[in-house]
Amino acid sequence: MHLLRDRGYVHPVPSEITPRAAYLRRRQLLGALAGTFALPAAQAQAARPGKLAPLPGARSGVAGAVVMDKPTPYTDASTYNNFYEFGTDKADPARHAHTLKVRPWAVAIEGEVKKPGTLDIDALLKLAPMEERIYRLRCVEGWSMVIPWVGCSLAELIKRVEPTGNAKYVQFVTLADPKQMPGLRSSVLDWPYVEGLRMDEAMHPLTLLTFGMYGEVLPNQNGAPVRVVVPWKYGFKSGKSLVKIRFLEKQPKTSWELAAPNEYGFYSNVNPKVDHPRWSQATERRIGEDGLFAKRRATLMFNGYEPQVGQLYAGMDLRKHF
Ligand code: MTE
Numbered sequence: 001m002h003l004l005r006d007r008g009y010v011h012p013v014p015s016e017i018t019p020r021a022a023y024l025r026r027r028q029l030l031g032a033l034a035g036t037f038a039l040p041a042a043q044a045q046a047a048r049p050g051k052l053a054p055l056p057g058a059r060s061g062v063a064g065a066v067v068m069d070k071p072t073p074y075t076d077a078s079t080y081n082n083f084y085e086f087g088t089d090k091a092d093p094a095r096h097a098h099t100l101k102v103r104p105w106a107v108a109i110e111g112e113v114k115k116p117g118t119l120d121i122d123a124l125l126k127l128a129p130m131e132e133r134i135y136r137l138r139c140v141e142g143w144s145m146v147i148p149w150v151g152c153s154l155a156e157l158i159k160r161v162e163p164t165g166n167a168k169y170v171q172f173v174t175l176a177d178p179k180q181m182p183g184l185r186s187s188v189l190d191w192p193y194v195e196g197l198r199m200d201e202a203m204h205p206l207t208l209l210t211f212g213m214y215g216e217v218l219p220n221q222n223g224a225p226v227r228v229v230v231p232w233k234y235g236f237k238s239g240k241s242l243v244k245i246r247f248l249e250k251q252p253k254t255s256w257e258l259a260a261p262n263e264y265g266f267y268s269n270v271n272p273k274v275d276h277p278r279w280s281q282a283t284e285r286r287i288g289e290d291g292l293f294a295k296r297r298a299t300l301m302f303n304g305y306e307p308q309v310g311q312l313y314a315g316m317d318l319r320k321h322f
Contacts, residue, residue, distance in 0.1 A: 055212035093221035150212030
């Protein structure tokens with residue numbers, strides 16, 4: 001995310017700067033084509049991309065789970081990614097993630113739970129009925145997307161493994177296999193990629209254990225076969241390709257906190273009033289709306305999910321706990 005670390009020296013990723021112009025030119029061309037052959041919005045949304053196995057979900061009834069913003073085109077959502085295990089350029093994950101093997105796959109459950117163990121991905125898929133949730137995703141870099149995810153509340157899994165009274169935090173550990181992930185050769189982050197939530201955040205019904213998007217299983221570059229999506233936090237809180245979920249008494253360190261503690265805190269709630277030390281967080285660029293005259297949008301507190309999640313942070317100083 002705008003930084004590469006080698007031996008303590010922090011500098012911008014060159015690949016993040018140069019190809020942007022090329023990317024914008026391509027977007028303008030695609031935008032012009034889409035205008036020519038535009039489908040009515042409802043029809044476009046219903047059409048599955050037809051690239052991967054179907055994974056339908058019933059429209060979610062959870063409050064706030066379906067935003068009205070127009071979904072980002074699948075092509076953008078699956079080719080403009082952050083998944084550093086496959087490289088730091090936005091196009092790298094789509095280019096390289098075909099080497100990720102998503103079967104067999106299991107997720108280990110460890111720590112402060114009465115039922116630790118290993119859950120096979122196919123058992124996880126049957127944990128609860130699949131729901132479709134249309135969430136905004138806001139990246140800390142200043143861009144956003146709207147993605148129809150398929151999954152179930154993470155709470156369904158948490159209830160099943162019965163956390164003990166000592167479980168105050170949940171840590172997510174994602175795959176780190178150099179044989180499948182060329183990006184691990186770089187020391188940009190300490191691998192494996194780790195993230196965490198407070199227990200009440202993890203139990204919130206909007207926190208999604210995610211298996212699919214756009215009515216199909218997740219493309220590898222979006223975190224197949226299972227990831228989390230936490231819509232009111234910056235995108236980096238949503239760890240991809242999960243292999244372990246740990247229940248902890250103490251707040252765990254996260255990969256981005258370890259890489260740059262002054263820039264990335266544990267909470268990382270989307271907050272237009274707390275700027276990143278190197279750039280403003282007041283506005284965002286909606287991917288798919290680039291173009292010469294596209295306006296940046298005002299970023300919303302908690303990414304627009306304040307009515308649902310604001311209470312979780314009542315009384316907390318969000319400048320201190322950024
Ligand atoms: N998970 C892993 N394992 N590795 C990563 O580099 N990047 C994060 C997050 N999850 C990342 C990750 C960041 S910075 C963002 S913005 C989102 O994934 C992007 O998700 P998307 O590519 O599906 O939009």
